[in-house]
Amino acid sequence: xxxxxxxxxxxxxxxxxxxxxxxxxxxxxxxxxxxxxxxxxxxxxxxxxxxxxxxxxxxxxxxxxxxxxxxxxxxxxxxxxxxxxxxxxxxxxxxxxxxxxxxxxxxxxxxxxxxxxxxxxxxxxxxxxxxxxxxxxxxxxxxxxxxxxxxxxxxxxxxxxxxxxxxxxxxxxxxxxxxxxxxxxxxxxxxxxxxxxxxxxxxxxxxxxxxxxxxxxxxxxxxxxxxxxxxxxxxxxxxxxxxxxxxxx
Numbered sequence: 001x002x003x004x005x006x007x008x009x010x011x012x013x014x015x016x017x018x019x020x021x022x023x024x025x026x027x028x029x030x031x032x033x034x035x036x037x038x039x040x041x042x043x044x045x046x047x048x049x050x051x052x053x054x055x056x057x058x059x060x061x062x063x064x065x066x067x068x069x070x071x072x073x074x075x076x077x078x079x080x081x082x083x084x085x086x087x088x089x090x091x092x093x094x095x096x097x098x099x100x101x102x103x104x105x106x107x108x109x110x111x112x113x114x115x116x117x118x119x120x121x122x123x124x125x126x127x128x129x130x131x132x133x134x135x136x137x138x139x140x141x142x143x144x145x146x147x148x149x150x151x152x153x154x155x156x157x158x159x160x161x162x163x164x165x166x167x168x169x170x171x172x173x174x175x176x177x178x179x180x181x182x183x184x185x186x187x188x189x190x191x192x193x194x195x196x197x198x199x200x201x202x203x204x205x206x207x208x209x210x211x212x213x214x215x216x217x218x219x220x221x222x223x224x225x226x227x228x229x230x231x232x233x234x235x236x237x238x239x240x241x242x243x244x245x246x247x248x249x
Contacts, residue, residue, distance in 0.1 A: 005075030104154025123218030186242035209233035
């Protein structure tokens, strides 16, 4: 069986990191942490939990850290985890077996748990496939911009079992993350010379709300599903509000 390295990237994840490492060890004992200069106890806790730690410059998005982590991995295969994601026994068993298949990379579904309580099965949140299991020799590059996809040669497989993703642990954390990521998105729109008007704000909010809540059946997830759909409309609108501000400046 080919060797596997689990890669976790972090910035100030002291509340998440040990549980994430413990779950990664269901798959492999070779766990490396790519830390983006955390200012809390993330690195200390990671070492105590048995991870090898490397430091990389801080960026506001994860793609550079993921590329660096793959370059530092010793395994023939790499499994990439966010600090708020958890490996399961079923997925670990499947991935260990998958190294004997003909695929060079796999996309894995994620169960997104809103505020740590509700698995969102609707609203476009399931199956939420992510390319996270990669044969190192097939990896080419990971473009250095937000939400980019890795460039990998060979054939893509699909896992049956899912990662657990504890995204948006609280409404406060949601808003804080939105300010960071939507500012990045607005800068990309600014560089692309996209235009924005007052009508754009209403179109983006209502369009995203309709997509999440109605077309993707987000309302079937109950109160938290409705809140998340409303929040996604708000988040999309913030991007264009930021762009509007950049244009005026």
